Each structure stands twice: as C-alpha cells, then as structure tokens.
Amino acid sequence: MNEKIQPGLGNQTHLNKIDKLRELNVKSLELPQLVVVGDQSSGKGSVLESLTGFSFPQDPGLCTRYATQISCCREAEQSVVVTIIPRAGADAATVDRLRSFRRTIPELTDDIFKKIITDANQAMGIRMSEHDTDSNLQTFSQHVLKVKINGPQQQHFTVINVPGIFRVPSLPFTTDNDVSLVRNMVEFYMQNSRTIIFAVLPCNVDISTQEILKMAETADSDGIRTMGVLTKPDLVTEHVTQAEVKDLVLGKRNQLRLGYYIVKNRSADDKESTISDRLAKERAFFAESTWNALLVSGRCGIESLRPRLSDLLMTISKREFPNVKADVARRLDQCRSELERIGPSRKDHxxxxxxxxxxxxxxxxxxxxxxxxxxxxxxxxxxxxxxKRHVTPTWTNDGEDEYNVEDTEDNQAYFDVVLEKxxxxxxxxxxxxxxxxxxxxxxxxxxxxxxxxxxxxxxxxxxxxxxxxxxxxxxxxxxxxxxxxxxxxxxxxxxxxxxxxxxxxxxxxxxxxxxxxxxxxxxxxxxxxxxxxxxxxxxxxxxxxxxxxxxxxxxxxxSEVQKKQMDRLEAIIERQPKTYGKAGNTYASTLNLRSLVGDKNNMQQVCEDILDVLSxxxxxxxxxxxxxxxxxxxxxxxxxxxxxxxxxxxxxxxxxxxxxxxxxxxxEDSETKNRRAMLESEVKSLEVAMKLLKG
Known part of the structure; x- marks a missing residue:
C-alpha cells in the first residue's frame, strides 16, 4: 500500500478543475467522470486498488457504504487527504459539520486508514454493525468520501466507486429499502451523460445474466460510454466459459463500443504482496497457454487498462469542458431568476x-x-x-371618424375567457x-x-x-x-x-x-x-x-338648426323649374318659392321644426x-x-x-424558506464553479 504507482497521463489542468467542481457537489451539474459499478464481491475493490494504490478495509462494517472518489494527483509533497463532500441539498449545519472533516497523513497504512474510515462513517451517521440500534443511523449514505493521494510521482487520475448492488437484504443490518437505495444511487451515477461506466464483471458467472450490464444498457442504450472489465479469470476452469470470455475481450461478441478488458485480482488470502508483485503475477498468468492469445489485443491486465482509462477520462473532460461551462452559466441564470421571483427573506413584519x-x-x-x-x-x-383589438379609422362625409373593429369574434372570445376566469x-x-x-x-x-x-x-x-x-x-x-x-x-x-x-x-x-x-x-x-x-x-x-x-x-x-333649415330650402329650390339666362345662370320663380315655403299648415311646420331641433x-x-x-x-x-x-x-x-x-x-411557509435556502446555496456553489472555470 505504500508503493507508488504511475497512473496514465491526462490533461491535469482540466482534470483538476473537474475535481474541484465535483467537490462543490452541485446536483444539477453533470461532470465528466469515471464510475466503477458492479455487484458486491465482483472484484471492484481489487481492481481499484491496482489502479490507484488505494485499498478498502475488508471489515464487513467498513465496506463501501457510500460513493468514494479516489484522486491521484501530482504534488511536490507526498500525502493522503481524506475529506467528505456533503450530498447535494443537505442542510447548512450538516454541510458545515461534514466539510470540517479532514484527515491528512503522510502515507496510508491499513491500521491508520481503518481508523479514518471509522471516523468518516461516524461523521456520516453510518451504522457499522447490527448492534448499532440508534434510529438516526443509516446503512448507506449519499455523502461522498474523497480520498486524494498526492505525490511527486503521481499522474492525475480520478475514479468514483459506488456501493455494489445486492438483491437480498441481511436483516437487521440491511433492509429492502437499502437494496433500493443502493440501486438508485448506482443508477444516478450511470445516467449522467458525461459518465464513463466502468462495469466490473466476474468471469466465473454468466455474463449475459449480469444485472449491472442491463442497468448500463438502460442508461447507455447505444453502448458508447460503457466499458466492461472482467475479473477473476483464474476461477474459470471450463473451456467453454474460457472461450466465451476470450471472444468478449477480442471483440467477437462485443456490444460495447469501449469493449472489454480482463484483469486478474489478487486472491483473498494475499495480504502481503506489493503492487509490483501483483503486476508480475498478472503478467505471468496471462502468458500461460490458456490466456496468451489475448496478449495481442492489448486488453490484458492493469498495465493496459490504466492508461486506457486515463485517456478516456482526459478525452471526455476536454470534450465536455465547454459544455460544462455553458451548463454552469445557464443554471446560474436560472437560479438567480428564481431567487429574484421568490424575493428576499420575509421573516418579520x-x-x-x-x-x-x-x-x-x-x-x-x-x-x-x-x-x-x-x-x-x-x-x-x-x-x-x-x-386585444385592432381598430382602423374611416371617415364619413361630414368629417366624423368611425371605427371598425376587426376580428369581432376573437374579441368576444377574449371577453368570454376573461369573464370565465x-x-x-x-x-x-x-x-x-x-x-x-x-x-x-x-x-x-x-x-x-x-x-x-x-x-x-x-x-x-x-x-x-x-x-x-x-x-x-x-x-x-x-x-x-x-x-x-x-x-x-x-x-x-x-x-x-x-x-x-x-x-x-x-x-x-x-x-x-x-x-x-x-x-x-x-x-x-x-x-x-x-x-x-x-x-x-x-x-x-x-x-x-x-x-x-x-x-x-x-x-x-x-348652427345645426339653421343648417338643416337651409338644407331643406336648398332641396326645395333644386326641385323647382329653372329659367336659364344668357350667362348660363339659372333662376327660380319667387312666386313659386313663396307658395312652397309659405303654404304649410301648423302641423307640418311644427313637425319640421321638431325634426330639425331633434336631429x-x-x-x-x-x-x-x-x-x-x-x-x-x-x-x-x-x-x-x-x-x-x-x-x-x-x-x-x-x-x-x-x-x-x-x-x-x-x-413564508416552510417550503418557500427551504427552496430559497437551497437556491442560495446552489447559487453560491455555481458562482464558485464559474470563477473556477474562467480561471
């Protein structure tokens, strides 16, 4: 465990920023990442140890009960730093308490690390044995344990390990709810479109029946971001099964774009060997006649797998970095807008x-x-x-404007809606x-x-x-x-x-x-x-x-009365016979006009006057x-x-x-208060993220 390894090279600037973004744990933000998934006892821990130099304690109460982020980073000083990233949406008190957890040691030893894991489990409220009866304790947690391994010989490499899925609870330690919780946690990480799914599968079981592959297929239907890693080949003795495993590694039965790799785990009884010893044993194993046909594939052993994973992580990080930046900016605008709509806190009058x-x-x-x-x-x-209505003026002969309302049916429909509303x-x-x-x-x-x-x-x-x-x-x-x-x-x-x-x-x-x-x-x-x-x-x-x-x-x-009287007189004149003069002028007989205008009875005269006055x-x-x-x-x-x-x-x-x-x-009701607090926390994290991405 003290021996230094050489993980694959990557773009350290981008990868460092991605790791720092992950520490912020913004729930709405999908980050490029490599996630190890598999059943319990599938060999995940042994693969991770070979890849990173970090081994999980084997005590049942200390096995993986939460996601663990393992980062190897090149630093001048050698150290191991263990911290806790609070789950997204945790209350402020929990966030402050968990972020204060920090253990720094010069190097890892089993005894020291077992003590650190015990302290971390207690901080996260993990039930470590069936004798822990406190109802506030839980078997699994959505918080994330971060283990950062620093050293001058390290190359940047980050992998996230999640609890292994299981189907049968072990009462009273695990329950049916724990089965669902772990499955949901694994699905959450797999559904991230920027996640490389690193599916660990033991060779000594029927690969086609592995539930983890079915879950990966659901999350990655095109198979473009799932890699299969086959473990425990030394336990496969049947020639038929060996042939099926070889076909997978050689791509003859492969439905995954990233293909399959095969590694040999250290045995459960091997407690003392170094990583170099294990790598040598792995090379010797694949050189045997049973498996040596796979050597030409370049997909045998940790030494082939590690640089491939590092390259994948670097590639997806570089490709998705601009998209991550755009997502942060977009989400920050959304949160700020929602906060503005909710308004400031209203605790007092x-x-x-x-x-x-x-x-x-x-x-x-x-x-x-x-x-x-x-x-x-x-x-x-x-x-x-x-x-809601558009009017256009038209003009009458007397200079008055009238308005024609267009789309009358639409107008009425609008008023009907308003009245109903x-x-x-x-x-x-x-x-x-x-x-x-x-x-x-x-x-x-x-x-x-x-x-x-x-x-x-x-x-x-x-x-x-x-x-x-x-x-x-x-x-x-x-x-x-x-x-x-x-x-x-x-x-x-x-x-x-x-x-x-x-x-x-x-x-x-x-x-x-x-x-x-x-x-x-x-x-x-x-x-x-x-x-x-x-x-x-x-x-x-x-x-x-x-x-x-x-x-x-x-x-x-x-003026109107006089105008109407004059209009009536002009109408009478127009109806009379005309006499035409030399200059083209017309003349009406005064005698005729007098008789027409003057020969009216009282009724006719009064009614005409009433009509003129009325109009x-x-x-x-x-x-x-x-x-x-x-x-x-x-x-x-x-x-x-x-x-x-x-x-x-x-x-x-x-x-x-x-x-x-x-x-x-x-x-304010509690829902509004909680929503504001959550948004304020997310805005704070996103602002830090944006500053980091621009730096």
Whole structure:
C-alpha cells in the first residue's frame, strides 16, 4: 500500500478543475467522470486498488457504504487527504459539520486508514454493525468520501466507486429499502451523460445474466460510454466459459463500443504482496497457454487498462469542458431568476412590508408606463402584449371618424375567457354583449310620422311652437340604444382593466401563495368597489342625458338648426323649374318659392321644426355624451383617478396594513424558506464553479 504507482497521463489542468467542481457537489451539474459499478464481491475493490494504490478495509462494517472518489494527483509533497463532500441539498449545519472533516497523513497504512474510515462513517451517521440500534443511523449514505493521494510521482487520475448492488437484504443490518437505495444511487451515477461506466464483471458467472450490464444498457442504450472489465479469470476452469470470455475481450461478441478488458485480482488470502508483485503475477498468468492469445489485443491486465482509462477520462473532460461551462452559466441564470421571483427573506413584519411595498412600486411603475404609452420601457409589454383589438379609422362625409373593429369574434372570445376566469365580475357587469347596428339616416327614417304622433299626444296651448316635453320624449326614444351600448362598453373596459391588473400582478409576484393571498385578502374587494363606482357613474350619466330636460349652451346647436333649415330650402329650390339666362345662370320663380315655403299648415311646420331641433340636439348630445363617458367613466373612474382600480395596489396601501394581514399575505411557509435556502446555496456553489472555470 505504500508503493507508488504511475497512473496514465491526462490533461491535469482540466482534470483538476473537474475535481474541484465535483467537490462543490452541485446536483444539477453533470461532470465528466469515471464510475466503477458492479455487484458486491465482483472484484471492484481489487481492481481499484491496482489502479490507484488505494485499498478498502475488508471489515464487513467498513465496506463501501457510500460513493468514494479516489484522486491521484501530482504534488511536490507526498500525502493522503481524506475529506467528505456533503450530498447535494443537505442542510447548512450538516454541510458545515461534514466539510470540517479532514484527515491528512503522510502515507496510508491499513491500521491508520481503518481508523479514518471509522471516523468518516461516524461523521456520516453510518451504522457499522447490527448492534448499532440508534434510529438516526443509516446503512448507506449519499455523502461522498474523497480520498486524494498526492505525490511527486503521481499522474492525475480520478475514479468514483459506488456501493455494489445486492438483491437480498441481511436483516437487521440491511433492509429492502437499502437494496433500493443502493440501486438508485448506482443508477444516478450511470445516467449522467458525461459518465464513463466502468462495469466490473466476474468471469466465473454468466455474463449475459449480469444485472449491472442491463442497468448500463438502460442508461447507455447505444453502448458508447460503457466499458466492461472482467475479473477473476483464474476461477474459470471450463473451456467453454474460457472461450466465451476470450471472444468478449477480442471483440467477437462485443456490444460495447469501449469493449472489454480482463484483469486478474489478487486472491483473498494475499495480504502481503506489493503492487509490483501483483503486476508480475498478472503478467505471468496471462502468458500461460490458456490466456496468451489475448496478449495481442492489448486488453490484458492493469498495465493496459490504466492508461486506457486515463485517456478516456482526459478525452471526455476536454470534450465536455465547454459544455460544462455553458451548463454552469445557464443554471446560474436560472437560479438567480428564481431567487429574484421568490424575493428576499420575509421573516418579520418589516421585511414583509418591504417585500409587498416593492411589488406595489413595481406594479405602479409598469402601469404608469402603460398609461403613458411607453411600451419600450418594460419587458412585460414585449413578452405579453396586452392589446386585444385592432381598430382602423374611416371617415364619413361630414368629417366624423368611425371605427371598425376587426376580428369581432376573437374579441368576444377574449371577453368570454376573461369573464370565465374572473367570476367575481359577474354581478357587477352588464354581461350581455351588445352590438349597436349602424344608425339609419334621418332622411330615410319614418321619424316624421313618429314626431307627428308624439306631437298629437303631447301638444299643449302653444301656438306655432312645441313644448319641451315633446323634444324630451322623442330624444329619449331616439337614444334608446345608448344604454345597452354604454353599459356593454364600460363592462368590456372593466374586463380589460381587470385582466390587465391580474396579469401584471402575476408578473411582479410569481409566488403563487403570496399572489393568491394578496388578491383575495387585499385587492379584490377594493377592485369590485371601484368597478361598481364606474358602472354607477355610467348609469348616472345615462339618466342625466336621456331622462332630463334637453338643454345645451353649445352654439353648435343653433348652427345645426339653421343648417338643416337651409338644407331643406336648398332641396326645395333644386326641385323647382329653372329659367336659364344668357350667362348660363339659372333662376327660380319667387312666386313659386313663396307658395312652397309659405303654404304649410301648423302641423307640418311644427313637425319640421321638431325634426330639425331633434336631429341637431341629438348630434350635440351625442358628442357631449361620448366625451363624458370617455373622460369620466373610463378616464377617471377606471384609469387615472385617485380611486381608480389601477391605483389600488400601491406602496401606500401596503403601509396601511396591520401586522395580522401582513403575516397572512406575505408570511413564508416552510417550503418557500427551504427552496430559497437551497437556491442560495446552489447559487453560491455555481458562482464558485464559474470563477473556477474562467480561471
């Protein structure tokens, strides 16, 4: 055990970095590695001893109960350093305790190393005999024992040994759970796409029935990273079995791209021989007539196997090094992003208030950009555009703009989804959709007959005029579509605002538990009140505009009345016979015009006046009403007013919360605390890894 060996050469810079990364034990990071797997008693320990110079103690209570990383490193001073790498995800106290375990000795002797292994087992909580009845102890562990063998003659070589798989538990020392635990541990190492699977198989059993090969085939279906190592050839006496073993080594029955090697183990009774003695005995064994046909293959003995393994480890490390670096960078970004979404620790009320206050500030910042149309300033608008309809203006003959809404079916489908997603809106909104048909022009509408009927039913003692009641009745009838149109429009505006608020809160607060409590406990009732105010104000404006006495101070009204009167006169003139003068001018008879304009009865004159006044007032009222709905209901009550729903979730709201509500909304559960601690630990390890990879 004291004799120095010469492992195969490798790229020491890359391999050193890979070993240091392995010490960090980042669970999400797959590293290039060589892992020795096999059944218990398959000869793994003897092969490893020949490869590394490190031998495992043979006591049953000290055999492999965890993964062991054995590294041979060229160093100026000769030493053996034994440490423990805590399993990924271990709590901070366990990590600190295990990382403090360190034993350094100038050289290995059986007695000293047996004592070190005993200490390491105790540190990891390993049950070392059936008499250990402490329920906190375990037979196997997911921690990793690292044995680093340094010396001026060493060449870099690292191999990981995992516990041998077994099928039958030895109660009470091992149980069915231990059988599954070891199998899962072996599968975990084998599934790493950057692992060379070093499968140790005894020659004196049927190779085709070896479970470890079936497990390797599952992990490495193409057989491109599995190497078979055949042990105990001296126990094979049947010629048929010997021939099958030779065929495997010579590649005649080989399904593994890396092929099979064959080595001779030292016997169980050989306690004193040196490694040089064993290598000499191995050479002599394969020189015998039974096995000498394999010598030409270059796949016999430790002296052939060691440089091949070193070359494989160097090759996969160099090839995968850039990929490992990219994986570290990608995982670091993922962890940092998730930590940012979870937010800082919220152990007390001050931190809870600060956390929610930041969310409120972020919400208000995004919303102000949306209100101002600064869509380039926040990534949320690029990642999740909020506009749902596209409008294109067209122009009528009188210079007024109308908007044609495209994709009406898609718009309605969107509002149906919003209403289904947010049932809290059902009792507030006018959920019945209303599509207002295009108005019929006055000239094509039988409005005159209707006005005449209303005049008969409501006329008073007026002479040559009409009462305001007639105009009120006709205007209310003429504007009967306003109510469903306005209530539908305000309802859809509320749905848009509500959906926006919901989606932005989901963006700024990814913590589902906090978001749900924030929504249900703090925000939803205030939103409902704000929406109710908007709907009530819309109904108030409808009542004022449609049920009150028509009135206006807008001079545009008189201009419209006079314009319509002039339009009627021009129409009469156009229908009269014309007299053509020498210059091409046309003349109408004054006598004819007088008779047409003046020969009207009271009913006809009053109805024409009512029609002119009604159409003129309708136009004035419509412009005014559209403005107040847009400015007051939409602009003030829904968007920019101090009590608008967009102003509710703000730092000011959070400052007014009592401690009970703070705890209810922002208090952390154990799952969130554990997740943050795990992410913080992983980020710390990944940052060290990235620094190491860049160095």
């Amino acid at each position: 001050n931190s809870q208030r600060m956390y929610l206050g930041r969310l409120g500030s972020k919400f208000q910042g995004i919303t102000q950009c949306a209100l101002n149309g600064y869509y380039d300033s926040e990534s949320v608008f690029a990642n999740d555009p909020s506009h 947010h049932p809290e809106l059902h009792d507030i909104l006018d959920s019945e959709d209303y599509e207002c048909p295009k108005p019929t022009p006055f000239k094509d509408d039988p409005t005159a007959e209707h006005i005449e009927r209303v005049y008969h039913e409501n006329r008073g003692p007026e002479l040559g005029t009409f009462s305001g009641a007639i105009l009120a009745v006709t205007f209310k009838e003429q504007s009967e579509k306003w109510e469903p149109l306005v209530l539908a429009h305000v309802s859809k505006s509320i749905m848009l605002v509500h959906d926006y608020i919901s989606r932005i809160i989901e963006t700024v607060c990814p913590d589902k538990q906090v978001r749900e409590q924030l929504w249900e406990v703090l925000i939803i009732d205030k939103l409902r009140k704000a929406y109710t105010r908007a709907m009530e104000h819309a109904r108030f404006l409808l009542q004022i505009e449609r049920s009150g006495r028509p009135s206006t101070y807008n001079h545009y009204f008189n 003129s007032y309708y136009k004035v009222s419509r412009k005014r009403f559209v403005d107040v709905i847009c400015r007051q209901v939409i602009g003030h009550f829904l968007l920019e007013g101090d009590e608008s729903p967009l102003r509710i979730f703000s730092p000011e709201l959070i400052m007014g919360l009592d401690t009970e509500k703070l705890e209810m909304i922002a208090g």
